[in-house]
Amino acid sequence: MYTLLTHPNSLFGQFDRLQRELDEFLSSGLPSSIRSVASGTQPQINVGRTPQSVEVYAFAPGLDASKIEVTLDRGVLRLAGERVQAASSNERQRFYARERATGRFDRTVSLPDDIDPDQVKASYRDGVLLVSIARREAEQPKRIAIQ
Incomplete structure (x- = not known):
């Protein structure tokens, strides 16, 4: 039986999602400078980073890649577009x-x-949009000679 208490957009559903996200964040132990809106928003995304890049995966099957807008402005990546309802026979x-x-x-x-x-x-393949942003090499502390 489907109830309002288990619906993801209900107040209790939102609290449950917040609790899971908080548990996941605290268990990782790694502070991150990458921020995104809460899950439940479409399309769903995964964001990760490697020593060489930041990788953003957006799960968006059935979209026309030419209609997806990807912009990067002052450190904020924006993914926008529209999913139209399939025509019914x-x-x-x-x-x-x-x-x-x-x-x-x-x-x-x-x-x-x-x-x-x-x-x-x-790139967009098999319903997954992958945006890969290269990271600059970490600057090493510069040793200053004392004269």
Whole structure:
């Protein structure tokens, strides 16, 4: 049975999601300068980083890649576009469940300061948008000679 208490957009569903995200954050033990909005927003994303790059994966099957907007401005990555509802062969069809979100989406991710905005690659394959942003080499402390 489906109740409002278990619905992801209900108050209790939001508290449950917040608790899971907080537990995940605290268990990682690694502070991060990467920020994004809470899960449940479409399309869903994964953000990670390697020593060489920051990788953003957006799970967006069924979209036309030419209609997805990817911009990077002052350390903020923006993914925007629109998922249109598939045309139904029967206009009088009634839906009892509709889990695939339709309409405009706009996701933003705040990135760390060490990214190189001139080295960004984006690809869309099998419903997954991958945006890879290169990171600058870490500057080493400069030793200053005392005279």
